[in-house]
Amino acid sequence: MKSRAAVAFEAGKPLEIVDIDIEPPKKGEVLVRMVATGVCHTDAYTLSGEDPEGLFPCVLGHEGGGVVEALGEGVSTVAVGDHVIPLYTPECGECKFCRSGKTNLCQAIRSTQGRGLMPDGTSRLSYQGKPIHHYMGTSTFSEYAVIPEIALAKIDESAPLDKVCLLGCGVTTGIGAVTHTAKVEAGSTVAVFGLGGIGLSVIQGAAMAGAGRIIGVDLNPDKFELAKQMGATDVLNPDDLPDGRGSLQQAIVDMTDGGVDYSFECVGNVDLMRTALECTHKGWGVSVIIGVAGAGKEISTRPFQLVTGRVWKGSAFGGVKGRSELPGFVDQYMSGDIKIDPFVTHTMKLEDINKAFDALHAGESIRTVILF
Ligand code: NAD
Ligand code: AHE
Numbered sequence: 001m002k003s004r005a006a007v008a009f010e011a012g013k014p015l016e017i018v019d020i021d022i023e024p025p026k027k028g029e030v031l032v033r034m035v036a037t038g039v040c041h042t043d044a045y046t047l048s049g050e051d052p053e054g055l056f057p058c059v060l061g062h063e064g065g066g067v068v069e070a071l072g073e074g075v076s077t078v079a080v081g082d083h084v085i086p087l088y089t090p091e092c093g094e095c096k097f098c099r100s101g102k103t104n105l106c107q108a109i110r111s112t113q114g115r116g117l118m119p120d121g122t123s124r125l126s127y128q129g130k131p132i133h134h135y136m137g138t139s140t141f142s143e144y145a146v147i148p149e150i151a152l153a154k155i156d157e158s159a160p161l162d163k164v165c166l167l168g169c170g171v172t173t174g175i176g177a178v179t180h181t182a183k184v185e186a187g188s189t190v191a192v193f194g195l196g197g198i199g200l201s202v203i204q205g206a207a208m209a210g211a212g213r214i215i216g217v218d219l220n221p222d223k224f225e226l227a228k229q230m231g232a233t234d235v236l237n238p239d240d241l242p243d244g245r246g247s248l249q250q251a252i253v254d255m256t257d258g259g260v261d262y263s264f265e266c267v268g269n270v271d272l273m274r275t276a277l278e279c280t281h282k283g284w285g286v287s288v289i290i291g292v293a294g295a296g297k298e299i300s301t302r303p304f305q306l307v308t309g310r311v312w313k314g315s316a317f318g319g320v321k322g323r324s325e326l327p328g329f330v331d332q333y334m335s336g337d338i339k340i341d342p343f344v345t346h347t348m349k350l351e352d353i354n355k356a357f358d359a360l361h362a363g364e365s366i367r368t369v370i371l372f
């Protein structure tokens with residue numbers, strides 16, 4: 001069948017809206033009609049050519065919400081008409097990782113996913129007879145997508161897909177990093193570096209956890225109002241410090257009597273990752289890396305920072321197990337306990353998706369939601 005899709009033919013070039021061909025779902029696969037998808041900075045990162053796993057041509061997108069249209073052989077856990085959120089971190093429930101109880105990083109299909117292919121090693125997508133790569137196992141920048149059954153979370157049908165699609169990445173990543181990865185306790189001090197969709201969701205999660213002080217840091221002051229709305233008690237622009245950007249770490253240490261209990265890097269800048277670690281409190285500070293850094297980038301610090309009790313951690317999809325936990329996040333949105341609506345600063349048609357990337361790069365949007 002045909003599907004209208006935004007195809008990334010080449011790194012660094014605008015997406016092109018074309019009608020691609022999609023093969024029917026095979027064994028263990030599901031055809032999903034996408035209703036909405038967010039645009040995450042990771043899509044822009046891969047499009048930039050900085051992602052070592054970036055393959056072109058591909059259909060990007062990993063923050064979708066849709067409806068099940070057709071089932072491949074043997075699919076039993078979702079039915080036609082179900083509302084689903086695609087999962088770039090699937091949950092097979094059977095692999096060593098799923099059974100460990102220590103991680104959400106199911107590895108059942110990770111190797112083919114990273115090569116832009118379905119679990120059987122082939123693509124369901126093509127254009128003018130030539131194969132197109134899948135992306136993160138989701139490829140939500142398309143009217144229709146073929147997705148493995150283990151990479152679909154079935155959710156409440158009354159939830160608005162044009163909002164809860166953001167639980168497919170940004171909002172869940174930020175809240176989960178607080179609750180699942182760092183396990184922030186009530187009364188804690190927290191610093192959040194980067195106030196886009198991820199950082200603002202970290203702030204929301206920290207407020208939900210009862211953090212006493214939440215310091216939001218960004219170079220773009222336009223982000224501060226929403227940060228405060230989400231629960232930031234302080235906002236900081238490193239360029240406004242008397243001694244400039246280089247004094248950011250000391251400024252946070254001074255503000256918090258020796259450093260924060262928890263920090264979160266939500267930018268993907270390796271120098272900022274160091275600052276985020278080193279502004280945590282001696283003896284117990286925990287710093288969580290969420291931002292994705294480009295190919296060849298490395299982090300560094302003096303080992304003494306860790307010897308003296310600071311802990312460096314990372315978090316993917318907030319440590320959340322999608323199939324078992326995402327329906328509960330949707331329910332929390334429906335009950336008003338998780339806020340998503342303020343994050344949707346722009347809505348657009350698929351035809352305008354390049355404008356969504358422009359708004360992201362210009363710092364004008366938190367999330368653009370594409371409506372099909
Ligand atoms: P975004 O572009 O919406 O937000 C990034 C923010 O960082 C912007 O507000 C920008 O002004 C700010 N910023 C840039 N440089 C800065 C600096 N030096 N100091 C302070 N602030 C600075 O992006 P997003 O969608 O929120 O994603 C943030 C990062 O998280 C990206 O690297 C993305 O790839 C990554 N990410 C990771 C996961 C995961 O599971 N680990 C999930 C989603 C996104
Ligand atoms: N392909 C990149 C890594 C990208 C990355 O770290 N992805 C995050 C999700 S970002 C969502 O916006 C993730 O979940 N990683 C775990 C995984 O298994 O990919 C690279 O550097 O190679």
Ligand code: ZN
Pocket residue numbers: 040041042043062063169170
């Ligand atoms: Zn994302």
Ligand code: ZN
Pocket residue numbers: 090091092093094095096097098099105106107108
């Ligand atoms: Zn698994």
